[in-house]
Amino acid sequence: MARKESIKDINSARGGGLPRGIRLFAAVLIFFTAASLPELAASPAEAARIVSLYPGHTDNIVALGLGDSLVAVSQSDEEDFSSGVSRLPARVTAEAILALEPDIVFTRSLNERADPNRRNILERAGIAVYAIDPPSWSGFEDYLAELSGILGINPEGTRHRFREIIAGVKERAARHEGDPPRVFLEATSKELRTCAPGSWAASLIELAGGVNAAPGAKPLREGSPLASWGVERTVALAKSGLDIYLVQQGAMNTATIGEIMSRPWSDALGSVRIEFIPERWLSRPSLLGIEKGSATLIEMFYGSVEK
Numbered sequence: 531m532a533r534k535e536s537i538k539d540i541n542s543a544r545g546g547g548l549p550r551g552i553r554l555f556a557a558v559l560i561f562f563t564a565a566s567l568p569e570l571a572a573s574p575a576e577a578a579r580i581v582s583l584y585p586g587h588t589d590n591i592v593a594l595g596l597g598d599s600l601v602a603v604s605q606s607d608e609e610d611f612s613s614g615v616s617r618l619p620a621r622v623t624a625e626a627i628l629a630l631e632p633d634i635v636f637t638r639s640l641n642e643r644a645d646p647n648r649r650n651i652l653e654r655a656g657i658a659v660y661a662i663d664p665p666s667w668s669g670f671e672d673y674l675a676e677l678s679g680i681l682g683i684n685p686e687g688t689r690h691r692f693r694e695i696i697a698g699v700k701e702r703a704a705r706h707e708g709d710p711p712r713v714f715l716e717a718t719s720k721e722l723r724t725c726a727p728g729s730w731a732a733s734l735i736e737l738a739g740g741v742n743a744a745p746g747a748k749p750l751r752e753g754s755p756l757a758s759w760g761v762e763r764t765v766a767l768a769k770s771g772l773d774i775y776l777v778q779q780g781a782m783n784t785a786t787i788g789e790i791m792s793r794p795w796s797d798a799l800g801s802v803r804i805e806f807i808p809e810r811w812l813s814r815p816s817l818l819g820i821e822k823g824s825a826t827l828i829e830m831f832y833g834s835v836e837k
Contacts, residue, residue, distance in 0.1 A: 578633035582607075583618065586664050587636040589816035590674065594688070596681055601630050606781070608810065620644055624651035634680070635659045664815045666753075667733035673815070695817070696737065699824045703739035706832035711773035713740040713831075714764065717813070718778075719785040722759050729755035731778065731813045734820065738827035740774070743767050755813065765798040772802050774830070780809025805830050 581602045582588040588603050602616035616630060621644050627635060635657055642649060642661050649659050660680060665673035671692050675685035713735055715725045725731035726749040732742050747757035777785055790796060790804060811823035
């Protein structure tokens, strides 16, 4: 098995230059939009050629300032973060990855199981492969530190900025008047599943100043972000004073307002406000998800009026 190398290791071995005579951009700061979170500081580090086979890793690589180092991403990645780079299927072959001449490949165990031999082939070719699963909310800071170390960015600096970002979201949510809204999340329309307590979605809702209306939901299995709920309990929630029925839209849930209103029990929602949010901003562990997701939720929960 090839030794795992950070970007600094790779560049040191090459005398500071990238292979194939290409010098990619140094790590840069990302500046968020006007309503965005503070920029994520990154110490200068020369970038290797990176393949990311999981959109969450891609989002965080971009947020850490190394988006220009990406040479390929998964087909599930959004075009706005990956224009101009190759898009690879879930079952991409080792040969297809080798043709891109990457230095580092980021993946996760789900991708590994799809082709158990792919990693061995890549590592024998001298490519560093990191299979990192999507972190929990509580484990996200450690994940960022690990990712930063691999990318040649100061992990402690990343930890500090992450804490500042979280504090900033809490402060913005606290500036709004009104009681915290009771929010029920429809994670999937199939079997009416919601978010498990402590999951990324539940934690982001609470960070933005909302109250998870289904704190007693039981995960489908240990560590699952999804929890069974069902129609009967949803109707009971609506009758007990639910404020927002939040629908996560994406690969896991394609429900529309028309489909929701056509459900036999939709009258039970009454005056409950129905809102939609992209799945990527609510359930994908990423700094960009915290930025976009929290801003969207705060606006949804409280509007633009502050104390």
